[in-house]
Amino acid sequence: MHQNRRFPGSVAAGLALAIPSLACAQTAPLAATSPAADAAATLPGPALAAISTISGADTAWLMVSTALVLLMTLPGIALFYGGMVRRLNVINTMASVVGIAAVVSVLWFALAYSLAFTPGDGALAGWIGGAQRMGFAGLDYLGASGQVAVSHIAPHVPESVFAMFQLTFAIITCALVVGALVERMRFGALLLFAGLWLLLVYAPVAHWVWEPGGWLAQLGALDFAGGAVVHINAGAAALVCAYALGPRQGYGREPFIPFNLGLTMAGTGLLWVGWFGFNAGSALAADGRAGLALAVTHIAAAAGALSWMAAEWLARRRASLLGLCSGVVAGLVAITPAAGFVTLRSALIIGLVAGAVCYWGATGLKRRLRADDSLDVFGVHGVGGLVGALLTGLLADPAIAGVEGSVLTQLIACAAVLAYSLVMTSVVLWITSRVARLRVHEVDERAGLDLSLHNEQLGH
Numbered sequence: 001m002h003q004n005r006r007f008p009g010s011v012a013a014g015l016a017l018a019i020p021s022l023a024c025a026q027t028a029p030l031a032a033t034s035p036a037a038d039a040a041a042t043l044p045g046p047a048l049a050a051i052s053t054i055s056g057a058d059t060a061w062l063m064v065s066t067a068l069v070l071l072m073t074l075p076g077i078a079l080f081y082g083g084m085v086r087r088l089n090v091i092n093t094m095a096s097v098v099g100i101a102a103v104v105s106v107l108w109f110a111l112a113y114s115l116a117f118t119p120g121d122g123a124l125a126g127w128i129g130g131a132q133r134m135g136f137a138g139l140d141y142l143g144a145s146g147q148v149a150v151s152h153i154a155p156h157v158p159e160s161v162f163a164m165f166q167l168t169f170a171i172i173t174c175a176l177v178v179g180a181l182v183e184r185m186r187f188g189a190l191l192l193f194a195g196l197w198l199l200l201v202y203a204p205v206a207h208w209v210w211e212p213g214g215w216l217a218q219l220g221a222l223d224f225a226g227g228a229v230v231h232i233n234a235g236a237a238a239l240v241c242a243y244a245l246g247p248r249q250g251y252g253r254e255p256f257i258p259f260n261l262g263l264t265m266a267g268t269g270l271l272w273v274g275w276f277g278f279n280a281g282s283a284l285a286a287d288g289r290a291g292l293a294l295a296v297t298h299i300a301a302a303a304g305a306l307s308w309m310a311a312e313w314l315a316r317r318r319a320s321l322l323g324l325c326s327g328v329v330a331g332l333v334a335i336t337p338a339a340g341f342v343t344l345r346s347a348l349i350i351g352l353v354a355g356a357v358c359y360w361g362a363t364g365l366k367r368r369l370r371a372d373d374s375l376d377v378f379g380v381h382g383v384g385g386l387v388g389a390l391l392t393g394l395l396a397d398p399a400i401a402g403v404e405g406s407v408l409t410q411l412i413a414c415a416a417v418l419a420y421s422l423v424m425t426s427v428v429l430w431i432t433s434r435v436a437r438l439r440v441h442e443v444d445e446r447a448g449l450d451l452s453l454h455n456e457q458l459g460h
Contacts, residue, residue: 043152045119046133046159051146055156057286062154062161065281069168072274074101077175080267080329081182084322084375087259088448089183091456096178096187100194101171108167109136112198116206117151117166119213126215129207139163153212154284165281166206173202173230179375180238183248184445187453189436196428197237205229205417221413222396222405224293225282227337227389228417235382236421238373244429245439247372249446259458261321268325272301275332279339292400293339297332300351304331307355315363323359326380330358333384334391341396341405350391358384382418389414 078097082090114133121130139160140149149159174194208214209223279297283290308327309319334354361383362376389410396405444452
């Protein structure tokens with residue numbers, strides 16, 4: 001099996017400590033054996049390990065990364081989106097992000113973590129995980145006996161840390177979808193939709209790609225930190241939501257003036273900084289691969305900003321703050337699947353391509369699709385995720401992680417995730433609509449969702 005995305009270069013050493021019988025086998029070069037295969041072969045599932053086998057440095061870095069990724073959503077996405085909507089809908093947009101974070105956290109604890117990151121059973125093993133970690137059962141720290149629960153995916157850190165790190169990815173993926181449906185969806189319906197989408201869409205896709213037995217992991221798909229699982233997945237869901245809800249009143253006829261692009265810029269800065277935890281944290285170790293992931297992340301973000309700016313200048317003879325912020329995010333999105341597999345030069349290429357292509361995605365493609373994807377979630381995250389995933393197949397350097405990239409394999413993974421998310425998001429929206437009305441009434445939309453749904457408003 002090819003190395004997937006979250007198996008650090010140092011995991012072999014960690015396994016040698018945790019499982020003494022492996023010690024003699026760890027002298028083989030990385031290319032000769034995949035750490036993912038080692039993990040799957042030696043620990044078939046979550047287990048208890050001696051506390052002495054835990055890496056303090058790797059655990060500390062993963063805890064910091066967890067905080068950084070949560071910062072991307074709270075307050076990163078809340079500010080980024082809140083600054084772009086109209087004044088009467090800022091509070092609702094931010095409340096949507098906070099509400100989703102809470103719903104996803106509880107459901108991750110109850111069901112979703114186990115479904116995503118434990119081995120499945122029988123014929124379903126490649127498609128969905130098992131029930132052994134529902135309610136975080138077994139995530140124990142037994143100091144008296146010197147044992148701690150570890151995941152088979154990252155046996156050198158406590159499983160509680162690994163599970164929390166993965167939770168922050170689930171939170172931001174669900175929160176990203178908000179950008180497509182702002183200013184018109186009922187708050188209760190949104191929270192119900194987000195919970196169902198986490199269980200029926202995000203958790204299965206995460207299992208396919210990131211659990212060693214997942215069918216796309218077995219196929220050899222490379223997704224270091226979430227190009228398919230996070231960005232293509234959220235982008236496809238956003239497009240379906242935009243179609244299902246219909247355009248905002250006045251869309252295409254009235255000027256939709258952003259409330260405060262200063263907030264959007266502040267949100268962009270938090271995303272940029274937090275993305276170091278997103279990508280470098282996905283090495284699951286404080287090692288050289290994490291350092292590489294951090295460096296390529298920054299280079300791609302800067303290249304994306306310049307590329308979007310150049311495209312905007314050629315098309316409109318101006319450069320905008322919103323365009324620069326969007327270009328930064330485009331570069332960050334595209335480097336995400338590649339961060340642990342490509343060189344710095346390749347990162348520059350990925351960022352430059354993503355900035356220009358995502359500019360087209362948010363303008364020309366958006367017009368052709370005729371969907372009111374309010375804040376261009378599909379144009380930036382969906383398109384950027386596709387660009388990054390395919391370029392990962394083209395530019396992955398075997399010298400870095402011992403794996404060969406395949407454009408065909410990446411294309412299969414992208415198509416599978418895109419199709420599944422499109423179809424299942426439609427199903428989730430239909431289920432939600434059977435329980436609650438999806439869209440606010442016309443009079444409430446005109447009044448603004450801050451007052452009509454929350455009875456709150458921004459100060460003057």
